[in-house]
Amino acid sequence: MVTFEQVRLAAQALPGIEDSTSYGTAALKVRGKLLARLHQSGECFVLRADLLDREILMQADPEVFFITDHYRDHPWILVRFASVDASVLPDLLERAWRLIAPKSLLQKYDCGR
Numbered sequence: 001m002v003t004f005e006q007v008r009l010a011a012q013a014l015p016g017i018e019d020s021t022s023y024g025t026a027a028l029k030v031r032g033k034l035l036a037r038l039h040q041s042g043e044c045f046v047l048r049a050d051l052l053d054r055e056i057l058m059q060a061d062p063e064v065f066f067i068t069d070h071y072r073d074h075p076w077i078l079v080r081f082a083s084v085d086a087s088v089l090p091d092l093l094e095r096a097w098r099l100i101a102p103k104s105l106l107q108k109y110d111c112g113r
Contacts, residue, residue, distance in 0.1 A: 002081045002089070004038045007045055010089040011035065014097045016105045033100040036093070039078060048096040049077040075099070 004026055011017045011028050020029045027037035036047045049057070054077045057065040064083040071078065079092070098106065 002084050002086050004045055004081075006086055007036060007089060007093070010086075011093045011097070013090065014094060014101075015109050016101060017097075030097060030101050030105070035096055035100060043082070044078045044080045046071075046076050047079055047092060048099050049075055050095075050099060051075055053095065 008019065008026070008028060014030075016030045017035070018029045018031075020027045020034075022029075022034055022037040023040065025038040025040055028035045034048065036045055039046050054065070054067070054075070057077060058067070061083075064080055066078050066080070067076070068078065101109075
């Protein structure tokens, strides 16, 4: 089973990641913008997501990806720790990071690849 610590470690590969808190839970931010946080249930984490990507992910693997009514109109997706494969974390986190990272970080990261 994946843990939020594994999510945090995978995110550290991206520039500008900051450990923080949000709604009283562990969180990851990029220059103060929320990227991901531990959901208060402890069973999943909340991840920034493009709304179209979110729909695709939920349809492709509803055991892993879902939302509650609270997130319906917001660019977030819930990811179940018990079902997500740790190998997809770097890609998921990078996609979310690209939505909120400033252009300077994006350019620095892309030029270094």
